Amino acid sequence: MSIVSRPSRVVSLLGGSIKAPENPCTHVTPRPATPWVGESGTAGRAVVVGAGKMGLPLAVQFARHGWHVTAVDINPEVVAAINEGRSHVGEEPGLAEGVAEVHAAGLLDATLDAAAAVRGADVAVLIVPVMVDDAQQPDYRYMDAAVDSIGGGVHDGVTIIFETTLPVGDTRGRFLPRLEAASGLTGEKDFFVAFSPERLYSGAVFANLSAYPKLVGGIGPESGRRAAVFYDSVLDAEVVAMSCAEAAEFSKIADTTYRDVNIALANDFARYADRVGVDIQEVIEAANSQPYSHIHQPGIGVGGHCIPVYPHLLLSRAPDLEVVAVSRRTNDAQVGLAIKSLEGLLGGLDDVPILVLGLTYRDGVKELAYSRALPLIERLSFHGAAVYAYDPLLSDAEIEHCCATPYHWGERAPIRAIVTQTADPLWTQIDYSLFPELEVIFDGRNSLRDVELPATARYLGIGVQAATRRRHGNAPVR
Ligand SMILES: NC(=O)c1ccc[n+]([C@@H]2O[C@H](COP(=O)([O-])OP(=O)(O)OC[C@H]3O[C@@H](n4cnc5c(N)ncnc54)[C@H](O)[C@@H]3O)[C@@H](O)[C@H]2O)c1
Incomplete structure (x- = not known):
């Protein structure tokens, strides 16, 4: 039997986004x-x-x-x-x-x-x-x-x-x-x-x-x-x-809290995907291919001074809103889960040189407010790791201020694990020959899922496992 593959006419909106068209300017000189x-x-x-x-x-x-x-x-x-x-x-x-x-x-x-x-x-x-x-x-x-x-x-x-x-x-x-x-x-x-x-x-x-x-x-x-x-x-x-002003205030808190809760659900789904050995990205893309599902992206955590902050503005007035509170905790727990995984894969973190890539809350925006890189570095260091970091938007002094040793792009280093904290497209161009001792690639934003990676290093994404990761240009490998 042959299966005819037809291109779907439904565009799967990864991240649940709805594209809002821009309006042309129709103003006349006032x-x-x-x-x-x-x-x-x-x-x-x-x-x-x-x-x-x-x-x-x-x-x-x-x-x-x-x-x-x-x-x-x-x-x-x-x-x-x-x-x-x-x-x-x-x-x-x-x-x-x-x-x-x-x-x-x-x-x-x-x-x-x-x-x-x-x-x-x-x-x-x-x-x-x-x-x-x-x-x-x-x-x-x-x-x-x-x-x-x-x-x-x-x-x-x-x-x-x-x-x-x-x-x-x-x-x-x-x-x-x-x-x-x-x-x-x-x-x-x-x-x-x-x-x-x-x-x-x-x-x-x-x-x-x-x-x-x-x-x-x-x-x-x-x-x-x-x-x-x-x-x-x-x-x-x-x-x-x-x-009224209150309805406008609430609309902003509602839209952003929705996103935090949605991401928490995606993170929960990612945990379950790991358990059942299924690729969460494939699942989300499929689920979002009808108009009622808008599942966002899982990741190592939610940063910036908007999404992790506004649910607390709501909770400060309504601490009984359980879903909101649990979601915030779920998203903040992602860093701890990443560290647990790294500990397991590396057999402990004592004296292990680890390179964190991307310290701003997201790539392309020079903003460290509530970036999950900060607790990530702090907790890796607490567990004894020697933390190196690189971010194209930050100077050495700014990286030192985040309590990590600056790594310079293109430098050879005895790194045993790389953790990506942002989805900067630059990470797809890493020259892995610079890291001969690399054992683990922790893909905190699933942005390396489709990229060719060295077979000698273990890969782990958020709900994406080495076995389910799509090899570059190939179908998923089972
Ligand atoms: N950055 C975002 O992505 C984003 C997105 C949507 C909404 N917002 C909203 O915008 C607000 C501001 O965000 P931002 O990214 O522009 O912040 P920002 O930190 O880039 O800028 C804030 C500016 O306010 C100035 N400032 C601080 N106190 C002041 C005072 N008393 N008088 C005059 N200026 C003062 C600071 O010097 C700074 O230049 C956020 O709190 C949020 O509510 C931000």
Whole structure:
């Protein structure tokens, strides 16, 4: 019997992603408005507080649509760079050109003086981090300081928008009273306050800005309306006016927590795949080939200051949400499982030279916040391993700061195990002749699954085993 293989017409979306098409820009040149009162087709003066990886592209986006933008930051080097028309964020495609362009057009400047900037503005967008502390409670130090710094500049008619992910209720319950106390004015009557989550992905910010619907919720109808009209004037994507600030806050926490829970499920599935000797990547691809399944990718852990953080913003208010709590623990336990596997394969880790590849939370983004490389290095060292590390985005000093010995790409070394912590495409080009003592390749992101690897080293992925791994260009080997 012969089996006819037909190409499937269903595209399996690995990672569960739905591709959002970018929208073309249909804006016409806006009329300048002073003061700006939320009239369509007009532009005024905007302030972006926190000119970091997200804030600086936003400033460029607003300026490109005719707004005069002042970026506010507490870092004098950031302010100086912007005032010279330079982007201090290296990796974001299109950002350096964008900053140079709008600065040269006289539409972007920067300052350390938040109150003065807001005093002269119609709209102020706050995008400084809110993290969690060691007890997994919201750490408001940057946002409290940012809110207090603009308080003296809040004036009649200004619209203040929070884009930083916040626990549900904070726009109205925590920050509105501070702004009212500092200004002596009343929100929704004298000035306007809204929440609109930043939903962008580092490395694709401008594409995302023109594709992802912008969710907007105010503390009252006029606040929501003004914020929605503002975004409509600067974004090509759909603007979704939500019923209230709390619904908009929750939508961001819900979308990101969903991803953490989904990844935890993928990690659980990967553990089971190891037990039954099946390749999890093959399973996920197959399961996602109908429209109701969106299983994400398993991995050595979830890093960055978004996905591992926001479930805690939810749990800080609702600790009884069990699925959320268990998922967080499941994802954080991945590093421990990796170390257990390495210990087993190497017969202990004492004095074993191990090379960790990729220290940032993901490849291509210079961000160490909550990167799982940090506990990975710490625990490998705790078990006696001599930890070497390489990351194309980090200097030797930065790698030493992560408590690892810098490895230089292309160097010969007596490494016995390689652990990939990011999926950097560079790892597919490793010259294994440099590591004659290599015994184990631990593929923390399953990115080496389809790559030719030396037969002398044991391979282990996350739910992908040496026996199921697809050999380069061949069908799975059983
Ligand atoms: N980075 C991402 O991938 C991402 C994605 C979606 C949403 N977000 C949201 O954006 C927020 C900011 O993220 P980011 O990546 O831009 O952070 P970042 O660390 O790159 O930038 C934050 C900037 O804020 C500045 N800052 C800190 N305190 C300040 C203050 N009191 N006043 C003025 N400036 C201050 C810092 O100097 C820095 O330049 C996150 O907390 C998150 O809610 C981030």
